[in-house]
Amino acid sequence: MKYQLPQVYFSKIMRAIVEFDLIQEGDAILIGLSGGKDSLFLTYALTMMRERLKKHFSLRTFTVNPGFNLDFDAEALRAFSQSLDIPFAIQTVDIASMLETEANKSACYTCAFFRRGAVNRYAKEQGCNKIAYAHHNDDAVETLLMSLLYSGQIQTFAPKTYLDRSGITVIRPLIYLRESEIQEAVCFHGMTPIPSPCPRDGNTARQKVKALIAKLTAENPLIYPHLAAALRKNNIGELWPPAKNRQEMAATYQCFMKEKT
Helix, strand or coil: CCCCCCHHHHHHHHHHHHHCCCCCCCCEEEEECCCCHHHHHHHHHHHHHHHHCCCCCEEEEEEEECCCCCCCCCHHHHHHHHHCCCCEEEEECCHHHHHHHCCCCCHHHHHHHHHHHHHHHHHHHCCCCEEECCCCHHHHHHHHHHHHHHHCCCCCCCCEEEECCCCEEEECCCCCCCHHHHHHHHHHCCCCCCCCCCCCCCCCHHHHHHHHHHHHHHHCCCHHHHHHHCCCHHHCCCCCCCCCCHHHHHHHHHHHCCCCC
């Protein structure tokens, strides 16, 4: 099969691979395949890279069934993987029940935590040294703004992350692609994403931040580029120093206070 992508897409993926050193000779890469447009495109793109790059690496796909929908059917994902000559596996993780027991925590955090755990375990079982996720540039920008608004921290996920506990490296080859570009590519190649089984789909903090960015960008086209620029450490401007505790401020405080008479 001949795999094709527009040159601009290929260039952006290659930029991520080269800049962040995402793929090495002999890598065994497990792709987190949810069935959404992003993970479908990532699977196709890495298959193309497997054929075109000098470096030799293997691919597997892995799907987590979160148990939200009894009609969740992964056969289309199995067929998609097989058409690309990639081994496929699926595992059911009863995240729906876990959300009830972890009701005091964010549903999205809990879901992501157990999904990642299942993917990490399977990667270790299969001897994979890397896991590829389909996070794109919009995801990184939204995560930055979500972190600032909802936790008071300036941070986002990295294009490449080494997991100390498992010895696995997480890579995100689509980090320079916009979500709209991925949507166009999926339509062009006739890929059919499966509906998200998440009962909160479209009603999450991420969706609210996505809508906020779209609204602000409609008013000022520079909003998104400025947010994307803020992903870089060298673009962090002047910030306040870390907060001091009472003990650290005690000596200075006493210098200001008059002795009681």
